[in-house]
Amino acid sequence: MSTVTKVIEVSAASPTSIEDAVQGGLKKVAHSVKNICGAWINETKVITSADGTITEWRVNMRVSFIVE
Numbered sequence: 001m002s003t004v005t006k007v008i009e010v011s012a013a014s015p016t017s018i019e020d021a022v023q024g025g026l027k028k029v030a031h032s033v034k035n036i037c038g039a040w041i042n043e044t045k046v047i048t049s050a051d052g053t054i055t056e057w058r059v060n061m062r063v064s065f066i067v068e
Contacts, residue, residue, distance in 0.1 A: 035066040
């Protein structure tokens, strides 16, 4: 039997880091999706305060999972 993989697009944010945004997004997806097997980061963005300090990291990513 062949394997079918589905891909969904997810946006996630963190005030700490890119890694934290990715992990937070994957944990949230894992609540409703089983068999996650990978992710690609499509876009990275930062939100800044008026003085240029980074206040939030944002990522858009594609998450793949095996369909049962």
